[in-house]
Amino acid sequence: MDFSLSEEQRMLQETVGKFVADRYSLDQRKAYMAQSAGHDHAVAGELVDLGLTLVQIPEEQGGLGGDAFDAMVVGEALGPGLVLEPVMDVMTAVSALSGGRDDILEDGNSHTLGLYERGQRYSLNPAITSVEGGKVSGTKTLVPHTAGTTHALVSAKENGQVGLYRVALSDAAVTVFNYPLQDGRPFADLQLDGAEAEKVDGISMAEIEAAVARMTIAECSVAVGAMQAALDMTKEYLSVRKQFGRPLAAFQELQFRLVDMNMEVQDARSMAIWAANQANLTTGEALLRAASMAKAKIGKAATYVAEDSIQLHGGMGMTLDYGIGAFAKYLITFNLLHGDVDYHMGRVMRLGG
Numbered sequence: 001m002d003f004s005l006s007e008e009q010r011m012l013q014e015t016v017g018k019f020v021a022d023r024y025s026l027d028q029r030k031a032y033m034a035q036s037a038g039h040d041h042a043v044a045g046e047l048v049d050l051g052l053t054l055v056q057i058p059e060e061q062g063g064l065g066g067d068a069f070d071a072m073v074v075g076e077a078l079g080p081g082l083v084l085e086p087v088m089d090v091m092t093a094v095s096a097l098s099g100g101r102d103d104i105l106e107d108g109n110s111h112t113l114g115l116y117e118r119g120q121r122y123s124l125n126p127a128i129t130s131v132e133g134g135k136v137s138g139t140k141t142l143v144p145h146t147a148g149t150t151h152a153l154v155s156a157k158e159n160g161q162v163g164l165y166r167v168a169l170s171d172a173a174v175t176v177f178n179y180p181l182q183d184g185r186p187f188a189d190l191q192l193d194g195a196e197a198e199k200v201d202g203i204s205m206a207e208i209e210a211a212v213a214r215m216t217i218a219e220c221s222v223a224v225g226a227m228q229a230a231l232d233m234t235k236e237y238l239s240v241r242k243q244f245g246r247p248l249a250a251f252q253e254l255q256f257r258l259v260d261m262n263m264e265v266q267d268a269r270s271m272a273i274w275a276a277n278q279a280n281l282t283t284g285e286a287l288l289r290a291a292s293m294a295k296a297k298i299g300k301a302a303t304y305v306a307e308d309s310i311q312l313h314g315g316m317g318m319t320l321d322y323g324i325g326a327f328a329k330y331l332i333t334f335n336l337l338h339g340d341v342d343y344h345m346g347r348v349m350r351l352g353g
Contacts (some may be wrong), residue, residue, distance in 0.1 A: 038186030079225015
């Protein structure tokens, strides 16, 4: 099968790559993180103007009608910028869980996902959050939260059945606790005390699991882009840093280490391509298994690249001012979000891997 990019995909890749180069250097990103919202609202608006969140929305609903390969192209191009905004979440899961509602699809960037609960590890089955009489109560953790977020799509149980509910964050019964992840991305916990909840029709546990699987596959491509950038930064450092009158890159042992890192990046890229193809072709348990295979492989590779890039930079890699640390933090955080290597390896086995 030919996995080369189409002309439209190359244009999409170039557009996103130019945005990252112009607006998301490591110094710019550091300045965005220092703002009260944890990111720059104007830059987030520019991302909205690019129309990336429309990539996987059908054309008849005003989107671009793209598939998982298009999401993969966007993700890998975003990776070197370590973008703070939840672009991939909105592009994949929010649009998939909209239930076809225009008020969500047309303003997806103002919506976030509240699917996890404290003490439940990576389970998507809500144990605490419930709906009664049109009001939702409970807690949600690890909710992406930017300055423009106005609503959350929250999973909850009503009469024993899992569903999805749209909740306004401005509701007096909603308390938002903001915090950054280790890599700087703005997240929040939600406390829901009888907040008004609109049920999103047609969404059950199966749809939620499938949406998170496709989001996980898309975010794997972001990690591949970040891994490639970390490898390139490490190569550059070893080529200019000298020891005993020679560039570090001239030492054979360090060349071998770079080769090993490159093999991990290329293997991860191949897995991301395979997983995107599976996201287009499969549903149900086959989709969940594909997402877990990809996350287990790429999560392990991401950790390897993060650790080796720091080690090959030596003491410089441990300083806050040098950029490689930002990539290492992102890659380690990526491995933990939506299930770590152990969780996904276990799910592969449970699903007949």
